[in-house]
Amino acid sequence: MTMLEDSLRGMFADRVQSLPSINDPASVAIRRGRAARRRRTAASSVAAALALLVTVGGIMSLRDLSGGNGGRESPVIAFNGQPDAEPTGPPVEPRPTKDTGIGLDLWAGDRLWTTDGRALPLTGVGTVTRIYRVPTGWVYGGAGGIRFLRTDGSSISLSGNRDRWVLSPGGDQLAFVIETALYVARVSDTGLAVRTRVDVPAGTSPVAFLDRSVVVTSDSGGFDVLDPARPYQPHWNTDVTAVYGPHDGALRGLVSGTGEQQPCLAELRSTGTGLVVERTGTCALDLGRGTTGDRTTPDGAWLAESRANDVRLVDLGRAVGGHTEAVACPVRTTVPPAWADDRTLLTADDRGVVLCRADGSQQVVPLPAGVSAQWQFVPKLTAAPPPPATTATPPPSTNAVAAGR
16 A cells, blocks of 8 residues: 555544544545535536537527528418418508608509508509508409408408499498399408398499498499398489489489480489489589599589589589589699598699699699609598498308408
8 A cells, every 4th residue: 555545544543533633634635526526517517508508599590590480481370360372462561751742642553652652562453443542451443353452562352343343431341243143341451241242133333322222323224222131123213324422311413404404413312212303403514424422522512523624623512402603623634533531622734733622722732753654543432430230141252351362
């Protein structure tokens, strides 16, 4: 044995007899050994923690790069609980800018320019023929059907119907005909919720809402009104040649004059046997025979009438009472006029957009930069509160909750 071993053995033997000195060689050796073991244990723990941190950080970095779902993109969940299809147009991020000052959106071809300076695509219907601003987006249609445009630029299919459709004054109801069935549905950015269905004769088209009823016209002429919640019995009034829209529970439109007389403005009421003329107004205004409510104000009180050298603003209430006065806006308009509000009509000429007001005042506003040629105004439908909802079986070509296709 070595001298060190002999010494340690002797000290251990002496510990049985008496307490060792604090600084005896054996105690010092034991303390140093224990300290060394503690340092090695701590170093090993720190190294393990660092290794774990690096490993977790690497996993998170790879997950971020791969989309956070094992390299797969997370699906966008639609309201019906199924993955939504890709938007029909490229996503468009909102770009809040200074208001254009026009008061209505503009559109041309397959493009929409909003009042806050954004450009959104109009896809999925071919050539766009009609578009309206509604409380939650836009409804537009063409040969390929009717779609709802969301504010992010994506759109969903509402119906495969082409031209036989009309929106309510509030923009939240849609009446449309598929073959020989007329449907009335609530419309929103998730699709259609069909309320009622009624059979109608072939060639029937909806042209206006009157409270809960729908005003219709026929390819063979005449107008009628039906309650979509009841079986329809036709009572065509062929004396009515145009319907402008509702006001205070009645309709304003044109009825045939006598002899060489021009058609006369009239107030129409709905009865159990169709439309009847409640009173006849002036026949001297030579009003056009358009059958759409786009020409009237949101409240139905004023009518816009385009002529060769100006646009007339007609107070329908006074005209039904026999008055022939009208407010002239001396603009040779290049686009169909549209109402921005109950007393402001928008027209256009080579100066830009012209605001014509019912009090006779005017204002010119330049077009926003980048608007294409052949543009038009987008009428705004936000006037009426929604009616009570009922339920009905949806049509085969309509999605109660539709995903973009």
